Amino acid sequence: MKKLLLACFVTITIVFNASAQEPVKVERDTIFIENQDTVLLKSYAKRYNPRKALLLAAIVPGLGQVYNKKYWKLPLVYGGFYLIGRQINFYNDIYTTYKFQLFTNLETNATKSKVYPYYTTDQLRRIVDRSRRERDFMVILMGGMYLLQIIDAHVDAHLKEFDLNPNLRVSLEPTITQDALIGRQTGMALVFRF
Structure with a gap:
């Protein structure tokens, strides 16, 4: 079943690319098919071993x-x-x-x-x-x-492979904590929001 779906996907992709007026170029990633079950993805991060x-x-x-x-x-x-x-x-x-x-x-x-x-x-x-x-x-x-x-x-x-979340926000905020045993404490907190 997987082989049939992969073959259909590759065939449809080739037909649409052949019928288009300008071919679509993907420069970011390249896909190599070694055998029927394995798909190798070579990306920018793999250049650094x-x-x-x-x-x-x-x-x-x-x-x-x-x-x-x-x-x-x-x-x-x-x-x-x-x-x-x-x-x-x-x-x-x-x-x-x-x-x-x-x-x-x-x-x-x-x-x-x-x-x-x-x-x-x-x-x-x-x-x-x-x-x-x-x-x-x-x-x-x-x-x-x-x-x-x-x-x-x-x-x-x-760490070349590590993808940083673009929505990550880091801030330093003042904090006040009230505790019955220790009492009131003030300080600074490092806050991560993503």
């Missing part, structure tokens, strides 16, 4: 955002990588400088440093531990930044 955006962002950071045509996110991605990388370099420089002096003090059994006479061995040990901890934390943040840009590219490609 979330899996491809994810893989591109994983290979080269920022390439998923370029694939989604969100060029304004590139400075955010590379700026974040630059700032975190700069902090990693800063803490690593402190770590290596003071670690060398700490090992020198430990080998000579000195309580004060010769290069840094205002630091004791215990203070140098705390500086080395703290700078190593901060450097390792920044490395973790760099990994988080990498994952965040991958997730952003993937979610953004998915």
